[in-house]
Amino acid sequence: MSKIISGFSKLSKQEKIDWLSKNYFANQPEITNTLQQYWNADKELQALHDDFIENTISNFYLPYGVAPNFVINGRDYAIPMVVEESSVVAAASKVAKFWSTRGGFKATVLSTTKIGQVHFIYKGKKEDLHAYFNQQKEHLLAATASITKNMEKRGGGILDLVLVDKTDKLEHYYQLHVTFETVDSMGANFINSCLETIAKAFRTPDIEIVMSILSNYVPNCLVRAEVSCPIKDLGGENPREFAEKFKQAVQIAEIEPYRAVTHNKGIMNGIDAVVLATGNDFRAIEAGAHAYATKSGSYSSLTHCQISDDQFKFWIEIPLALGTVGGLTSLHPMAKLSLDMLQKPSAKELMQIIATAGLAQNYAALNALTTSGIQQGHMKMHLMNILNQLGATADEKEEMLAYFKDKTVTHSAVVDRFNDLRN
Secondary structure (H helix, E strand, C coil): CCCCCHHHHHHHHHHHHHHHHHHHHHHHHHHHHHCCCCCCCCHHHHHHHHHCCCCCCCCCCCCCCEEEEEEEEEEEEEEECCCCCHHHHHHHHHHHHHHHHHHHCEEEEECCEEEEEEEEEECCCCCHHHHHHHHHHHHHHCCCCHHHHHHHHCCCCCEEEEEEECCCCCCCCCEEEEEEEEECCCCHHEEEEHHHHHHHHHHHHHEEEEEEECCCCCCCCCEEEEEEHHHHHHHCCCHHHHHHHHHHHHHHHHHCHHHHHHHHHHHHHHHHHHHHHCCCCCCHHHHHHHHHHCCCCCCCCCEEEECCCCCCEEEEEEECCCCCCHHHHCCCCCHHHHHCCCCCCCCHCCCCCCCCHHHHHHHHHHHHHHHCCHHHHHHHHHHHHHHHHHCHHHHHHHHHHHHHCCCCCHHHHHHHHHHHHHH
């Protein structure tokens, strides 16, 4: 029997749940109870969440944590992080405290421009197209005046508009390549509205508009964050040996794509967690970051390390298109709270904060990998997840935590010890 349904979006929330329960779940009451227990008791707040996307039936919660002790450009921060992976928040917090006594993190926004493109097909003479573009350029910009007016008052707007010939890549394919400054907004809707207006004004019987859309590759919306200190201040029994091995680990990620992907994934653990907490688009950030990692022609590390004159330096350069106004940043109560926690940053300041979170996360991972190994700290944090899966009581958790304080945590070891405890 077919389960294809028409008009699903028009059903009430409960009717949607009833239909799903009937068609896809064996235990209907249990499914309904599970979904309803995540509804917000505040009906107005739940209605707000329901309107964020389509066909909402419940909320999916992720842990909201805080990594304190960050010092960025001489200013103290507690950074909110939304993430489900064990050890991410703990690692960021530990690294933040470590570097807080060594000058803290330094961060600089290198550039803030974003890109949008009108993609079109033109089969006529190239010189005729260039002549038409040059004739129409000012008119195209003027056509967006009603859209750009408010953005220009805030210091943003359209910075440039150029015609790009891509016919060597695809027959008859050209672009209008538009550069934007969107100040404190991420600017997706603003950019796309401008592009569609430009496309409409540019279209002729000979110019076939394929699409008009912003790009999430923003290599000129770039931020740098770094830490540095004398090698002797890195601590440990042999700080120079540690520094050299740390540098080698970064160099491996610079030349080995298999390692670089995992290396950069760890960076994004920190970045995505703050992006989510502040109501920004982590998928766009991920896509742009990984594209930037291939700028040399091969996928490579987003972080770099240098040792010179007994000084250790570790840094990241990464494109981040972020907003602190508009979108969910002003609608989602927790996103607003996060931005308040970060002392109401501008988009540039948020770029610096988030890049720093990624750098801290990468330092923590490389520190663990080149010393004790990644699993020791990770599995310690994962111990509580295993105990929750086993249904451990508060007393059992306390005893298990004490038992594994100086032992290697593995899933099988935890299960065996837990069963012994229960028996």
